Every structure is written in C-alpha cells, then in structure tokens.
Amino acid sequence: MKPFKLSSFWWLAILASHGWAFTLLQVLQTYPQLSALNTLVNSNANATALTALLVNANNFTFLAPSNTAISTFNSQNPGLLNSTLLLPTIQYGLLKGQYPTVLITNTPQFIQSNLSGPAYANVTGGQVVELVTASDGTPEFISGNRSISKNAAADVVCAGGIVHIIDTVLSIPLPLVQEITNAGLNDFVAILSADNYLAANATYVNQVLDLPDVTYFMPNSASALAVAQQLAKNSSAAELEANFQYYVVPEFAAYSSMLTNGMKLKTQQGTDLTVTLQDGDIYINSAKILISDLIVSNGVGHVLDDLLNRFDTAGPPPPTSSSTPSTPTPTAQNPAQSSMNMAAASTGGGMGTGAKIGLGVGVGIAGLLILSALLFFLVRHRKQSQVVADNAPWDNSSMSGATASPLNKFYVQRGQVQRQEDPGLGLQSTGMQHFEDSPPVGTALGRKESIRESSSKFVQIDGPTIPPRSPSRVQRGDGKSYF
Numbered sequence: 001m002k003p004f005k006l007s008s009f010w011w012l013a014i015l016a017s018h019g020w021a022f023t024l025l026q027v028l029q030t031y032p033q034l035s036a037l038n039t040l041v042n043s044n045a046n047a048t049a050l051t052a053l054l055v056n057a058n059n060f061t062f063l064a065p066s067n068t069a070i071s072t073f074n075s076q077n078p079g080l081l082n083s084t085l086l087l088p089t090i091q092y093g094l095l096k097g098q099y100p101t102v103l104i105t106n107t108p109q110f111i112q113s114n115l116s117g118p119a120y121a122n123v124t125g126g127q128v129v130e131l132v133t134a135s136d137g138t139p140e141f142i143s144g145n146r147s148i149s150k151n152a153a154a155d156v157v158c159a160g161g162i163v164h165i166i167d168t169v170l171s172i173p174l175p176l177v178q179e180i181t182n183a184g185l186n187d188f189v190a191i192l193s194a195d196n197y198l199a200a201n202a203t204y205v206n207q208v209l210d211l212p213d214v215t216y217f218m219p220n221s222a223s224a225l226a227v228a229q230q231l232a233k234n235s236s237a238a239e240l241e242a243n244f245q246y247y248v249v250p251e252f253a254a255y256s257s258m259l260t261n262g263m264k265l266k267t268q269q270g271t272d273l274t275v276t277l278q279d280g281d282i283y284i285n286s287a288k289i290l291i292s293d294l295i296v297s298n299g300v301g302h303v304l305d306d307l308l309n310r311f312d313t314a315g316p317p318p319p320t321s322s323s324t325p326s327t328p329t330p331t332a333q334n335p336a337q338s339s340m341n342m343a344a345a346s347t348g349g350g351m352g353t354g355a356k357i358g359l360g361v362g363v364g365i366a367g368l369l370i371l372s373a374l375l376f377f378l379v380r381h382r383k384q385s386q387v388v389a390d391n392a393p394w395d396n397s398s399m400s401g402a403t404a405s406p407l408n409k410f411y412v413q414r415g416q417v418q419r420q421e422d423p424g425l426g427l428q429s430t431g432m433q434h435f436e437d438s439p440p441v442g443t444a445l446g447r448k449e450s451i452r453e454s455s456s457k458f459v460q461i462d463g464p465t466i467p468p469r470s471p472s473r474v475q476r477g478d479g480k481s482y483f
C-alpha cells in the first residue's frame with residue numbers, strides 16, 4: 001500500500017532525455033494515469049484558460065485525479081466534469097506552496113487552493129484542502145464532506161511544483177446547509193427546526209450563511225436537542241436569535257489547527273467563546289468538538305456534543321488524575337475522535353507547516369534528480385520510523401447522533417426546510433479507496449512523442465477567471481440544482 005515506489009520515477013528518464021523540466025501541463029500530457037484528465041482539459045470549452053492556468057502555475061502542489069478517480073466521479077455525477085465543474089475542480093486541486101509526501105504529517109494542515117470567488121468559495125485567499133496522514137501513515141487529502149482522497153502516485157516533480165495523483169476527485173465544499181444535509185447531522189437539523197431558525201422570518205440565519213470566512217459550531221446530539229426544545233418553549237424571539245448568533249464566528253475561518261488553548265473567539269452575537277485543549281480534545285466552552293473541520297463554501301464547521309451557553313464560557317471540568325493534561329493524547333472514552341486530535345497533539349508533530357521545500361521555477365535537471373533521490377530516501381526513512389498515529393477516521397456514528405430523525409429527508413435552504421428528493425444530493429466523491437499501481441509501462445520515447453504542444457505556446461495567455469455565475473445555474477446531469 002505504499003504509494004511511493006521506485007517505479008514512480010520512470011518520468012525521470014523522460015526528463016533526462018529532454019534536458020529540461022516538465023511543466024505541469026506536460027505532466028498531464030505524458031503521465032498515463034492522467035490521460036482522462038488531460039482529455040477533459042483538451043475537450044473543455046475553456047481549454048485555453050485551463051491550459052494557461054496549468055502552464056503558468058508556480059510554487060504549487062497539484063492534486064490530479066487519476067483515470068480511476070475520474071471514471072468513478074463520472075459514474076456518480078454524469079456530465080459535470082466534462083463541463084462547468086472542470087475548471088473549479090482543477091482550481092481546487094491547485095494548492096499554494098509545495099507539499100511533498102514527507103511534509104504531510106499527522107498534524108492536519110489546511111492549505112489554500114486557487115479556488116476562490118462567490119460561485120464556489122467565499123474564502124479569502126482560496127478554499128482549503130486538509131492534508132494529514134492516516135493512521136497507517138499514508139497521506140490523505142480531505143475535501144468537502146470530509147471526502148478522503150489518497151495517493152495513487154505521490155511526488156511527481158515538475159517545473160514550479162509537485163503533483164500528487166489522487167484516487168478520488170476532490171469534493172468542492174458546498175454551502176453550509178448542503179454540507180449539513182450531506183453529512184447527516186440529523187440532531188443539528190432538528191435543533192435548527194425546534195428553535196425556529198428555519199422560519200422564513202429568521203433573517204439573521206440567512207445573514208450568516210452569506211458571510212465570507214465564517215466558523216460555525218454545530219451541536220449534534222440527542223441531549224442537545226432535548227435542551228433546545230426546552231429553550232424554544234421558554235425563550236423570546238430575541239433570545240433565540242442571540243443564542244443562534246453565539247454559534248457563529250464571523251471573519252475567521254478557524255480550522256482546528258488554528259485553535260489554541262485559552263483562545264477567545266468573538267461571535268456574531270458579540271460575546272466570546274473560549275477554546276480549551278484537554279486530553280487530546282478541543283472544547284468550545286464546555287462542549288467537546290466531536291467532528292472537526294467540515295469544510296464549507298464560506299469557511300468551516302465543527303460538530304459539538306452539546307449546546308453552548310453564552311452566560312457560561314467556562315471550559316470542561318479539569319482532567320481527572322489518571323489523565324495527562326500536559327500531553328494531549330486521544331482517550332479511550334472518546335471513540336468519535338477526528339483528525340482534530342492531531343491538531344491538539346501539536347507536540348507530537350515532526351515537521352511544521354512552515355517547513356517547506358523551496359523549489360523554484362526553472363530548477364535544473366540536476367537539482368530535480370538530487371531532490372527526487374532525497375525525497376525518496378526521506379520518505380523511506382520516515383515510513384520506517386513513523387509512530388503510528390491514533391488518528392481515527394471520520395466517524396459515522398457520531399455524525400448522526402443517537403437517534404435517527406425523520407428530518408434527514410429535509411435540508412435547510414435560505415432559512416427554509418426543503419425536502420431532500422435525492423439522498424445523494426450534492427457532489428459525491430466517496431467510495432473509492434483504490435490504489436492504482438504506478439505505471440511502469442512504456443518507454444520514455446513513446447511518452448515523449450505524446451507531448452503535443454510546447455509550453456511556449458501558452459505562456460502569453462492570461463490566467464482564467466471564475467465567471468460571475470449564479471450558483472443555481474450549476475446543475476446536476478439530471479437537472480437538479482446542487483448549489
């Protein structure tokens with residue numbers, strides 16, 4: 001299952017025979033596992049803009065979906081990737097900065113991509129992808145609905161950056177209401193309903209859905225629902241509004257890696273939330289984060305085990321004597337661990353976000369060869385010495401809470417509950433966890449001839465822009481809107 005194989009380096013022979021470094025576009029044109037992506041780019045109505053983006057890219061990590069990833073995605077979402085969704089999907093895979101396998105650790109990193117703009121991402125600086133290693137040490141690229149992509153081939157080096165070929169197409173994060181539905185946060189939906197937040201006159205709900213760079217806290221448990229039902233009975237409309245706004249942090253997309261012990265987060269309501277890191281868990285006031293980092297189109301959401309009380313910002317009860325407060329580690333009584341534990345366990349991370357390899361454009365062939373050899377040995381060394389992280393994956397049971405709610409047939413849209421006609425509503429890219437073998441096939445000469453165009457042809461083309469496009473115009477193949 002090691003994604004890193006000596007046979008991954010067949011392309012070095014091509015580089016050597018050329019005497020110059022491939023551009024990202026040329027990697028697409030020559031790498032057998034990327035032929036489907038290359039075909040999509042060339043046949044797209046905006047092929048010129050797409051190729052310009054790929055040719056001009058610099059200082060990047062590109063997450064390129066393999067042939068298998070694309071065929072799986074196409075079978076679940078026919079007609080999307082060959083039309084309007086290709087450009088945003090490629091932009092989302094084009095990460096800023098260089099992240100070879102050795103720099104992906106059990107401390108999650110949230111890396112900004114080229115995807116930005118009101119059509120797909122109200123996130124300043126670009127929508128993020130989470131980079132983290134799984135418990136077996138393999139890198140994971142986590143996107144919308146915590147969809148996990150893994151390497152089909154890692155660390156393909158080209159001019160200006162690094163390509164990871166991934167086995168699952170990245171899932172572009174959807175607006176909060178769709179992400180809630182897709183993730184199956186049934187108790188949270190029931191809480192929204194119980195406290196009148198889905199009523200048409202609750203305009204303050206719409207308001208925070210349209211802000212950029214927001215953090216949402218989402219209580220999702222049967223006990224939280226029971227209290228929320230009580231609150232609905234004994235609270236005024238103004239109190240309910242203030243309660244709602246206390247779960248929303250504007251102007252700060254607080255990914256778990258940014259949450260530090262004792263941090264205060266200023267809410268939309270006006271008062272603060274307190275962050276506590278304890279026993280490997282993150283608490284918001286006294287509520288524990290069950291699932292962290294649900295990336296949404298305008299920020300991030302974290303699922304809590306309890307309601308928040310704005311009149312009591314105290315943290316959780318202090319740790320018991322048997323636990324080790326100064327060294328956060330995942331605890332046995334918390335099966336619903338998500339990757340946020342690794343953020344808390346920052347003392348265990350070997351390499352920090354800042355430790356990046358500075359590859360420049362036009363790096364010479366000799367440099368590439370040395371770097372590749374270095375990466376190879378670094379990876380081998382790291383795989384052998386890595387402490388296996390107790391980093392349990394996305395936990396299904398914790399998402400849906402204790403009881404199944406009939407409301408899971410509904411979702412919230414612009415403050416109103418709508419019937420969810422299609423349970424697969426939204427982008428899907430789950431299911432495939434398939435490792436393709438690195439392609440040892442073919443000769444360098446054969447692939448060299450498949451380079452159709454030289455990079456110089458594209459250098460003058462302007463970069464693409466996301467067209468102003470009504471989200472509702474993006475349709476599934478069956479005509480259902482998913483935005």
Ligand SMILES: *[C@@H]1O[C@H](CO)[C@@H](O)[C@H](O)[C@H]1NC(C)=O
Nearest residue numbers: 074078079080081082083477
């Ligand atoms: C995209 O593929 C679908 C079949 O999956 C096809 O019906 C449609 O015409 C294609 N669209 C374009 C623009 O090629």
Ligand SMILES: *[C@@H]1O[C@H](CO)[C@@H](O)[C@H](O)[C@H]1NC(C)=O
Nearest residue numbers: 044045046083084085087467
């Ligand atoms: C191509 O780009 C134009 C404008 O930039 C946009 O209106 C159109 O939807 C795009 N077409 C596809 C297939 O992406």
Ligand SMILES: *[C@@H]1O[C@H](CO)[C@@H](O)[C@H](O)[C@H]1NC(C)=O
Nearest residue numbers: 059060096097098358359360
């Ligand atoms: C590459 O990008 C990263 C992340 O955006 C940035 O921190 C770094 O300074 C850049 N390096 C170069 C050489 O531009």
Ligand SMILES: *[C@@H]1O[C@H](CO)[C@@H](O)[C@H](O)[C@H]1NC(C)=O
Nearest residue numbers: 113114115116125126463464
């Ligand atoms: C995406 O790339 C294009 C072309 O290089 C650039 O103009 C644009 O600023 C980038 N967008 C983001 C959000 O980085």
Ligand SMILES: *[C@@H]1O[C@H](CO)[C@@H](O)[C@H](O)[C@H]1NC(C)=O
Nearest residue numbers: 118119120121122175210297
């Ligand atoms: C971005 O925000 C604007 C309002 O500022 C909203 O109309 C649009 O739907 C948002 N886009 C996404 C993808 O959330």
Ligand SMILES: *[C@@H]1O[C@H](CO)[C@@H](O)[C@H](O)[C@H]1NC(C)=O
Nearest residue numbers: 145182183424425426428430
């Ligand atoms: C989102 O992820 C959850 C948990 O893995 C899964 O049960 C659900 O089917 C996913 N939803 C979509 C629409 O992919």
Ligand SMILES: *[C@@H]1O[C@H](CO)[C@@H](O)[C@H](O)[C@H]1NC(C)=O
Nearest residue numbers: 227228230231232233234235
């Ligand atoms: C309303 O009910 C909740 C939940 O039972 C309780 O905590 C709160 O004190 C009550 N508020 C008032 C004003 O009675």
Ligand SMILES: *[C@@H]1O[C@H](CO)[C@@H](O)[C@H](O)[C@H]1NC(C)=O
Nearest residue numbers: 196199201202203237238241
């Ligand atoms: C919304 O309308 C309901 C009655 O339909 C009312 O009880 C509630 O107070 C109103 N909420 C707001 C915020 O005006």
